[in-house]
Amino acid sequence: xxxxxxxxxxxxxxxxxxxxxxxxxxxxxxxxxxxxxxxxxxxxxxxxxxxxxxxxxxxxxxxxxxxxxxxxxxxxxxxxxxxxxxxxxxxxxxxxxxxxxxxxxxxxxxxxxxxxxxxxxxxxxxxxxxxxxxxxxxxxxxxxxxxxxxxxxxxxxxxx
Ligand code: PNS
Numbered sequence: 001x002x003x004x005x006x007x008x009x010x011x012x013x014x015x016x017x018x019x020x021x022x023x024x025x026x027x028x029x030x031x032x033x034x035x036x037x038x039x040x041x042x043x044x045x046x047x048x049x050x051x052x053x054x055x056x057x058x059x060x061x062x063x064x065x066x067x068x069x070x071x072x073x074x075x076x077x078x079x080x081x082x083x084x085x086x087x088x089x090x091x092x093x094x095x096x097x098x099x100x101x102x103x104x105x106x107x108x109x110x111x112x113x114x115x116x117x118x119x120x121x122x123x124x125x126x127x128x129x130x131x132x133x134x135x136x137x138x139x140x141x142x143x144x145x146x147x148x149x150x151x152x153x154x155x156x157x158x159x160x
Contacts, residue, residue, distance in 0.1 A: 006030040006086035006117070009075050012037050012052050013045045014151050015059060016133055018125030022090045025119050027063045034082060035060060035068045036075075046134050046158060059148045076111035087116045092126045 008026055012019060012035070026033045035056055039049050047055070049070055056068040071078035075087065087107060089100055104116035121128075124145070133146050137155040147155065 004030055004086055005032045005034065005082060005084040006088045007034050007036050007079055007082065007084045008088045009036040009038060011045065011130065012056055013047055013130050014052060014133065014147065014155065015056050016128050016130055016147050017145065018090065018121045018128040020059060021121045021125050022119055023060055023066060026088045027065050030086065031065060033066050034084065035066060036071045036078060039070050039072045055151050055154060058150055074110065076107055076114060079111065079114050085114060087114060089116060089118055090121050091118045092121060
């Protein structure tokens with residue numbers, strides 16, 4: 001049963017098959033799943049926000065209940081603006097837990113009506129991250145099974 005609007009926030013630099021696995025799971029649970037790309041991250045991204053959004057839109061276009069958007073500032077403010085009651089985040093391993101717990105509890109303090117829901121990605125994605133994907137691409141390693149083909153092409157183009 002689907003009942004609400006959820007946000008799936010992140011940097012998505014770039015989107016990986018692990019992110020898509022979570023989108024697929026989230027899309028089944030919520031009426032609308034908004035993949036929300038943070039605009040003003042402090043870290044230096046490999047892809048610009050518009051490049052990341054373009055790739056995300058391309059690889060999520062098969063799901064009618066998925067939208068891709070950009071947000072600035074506090075996630076809780078964006079959630080209020082979009083009428084979202086849930087933040088969806090993936091936890092791959094125990095090492096993710098501490099950071100995710102801190103964020104979830106802080107978001108709860110800032111907006112008690114907003115719930116964070118954690119989902120486990122499929123096992124093949126439990127060691128996959130955008131950071132490792134960027135590193136493998138920079139060092140010329142194979143990207144099959146890690147990112148969708150169009151993202152692999154964009155990575156190759158960016159690096160070469
Ligand atoms: O993919 P990431 O980089 O782990 O995603 C982190 C993200 C974007 C979810 C987080 O940095 C965030 O929500 N930033 C928005 C600013 C904010 O609300 N900060 C307080 C969070 S407790």
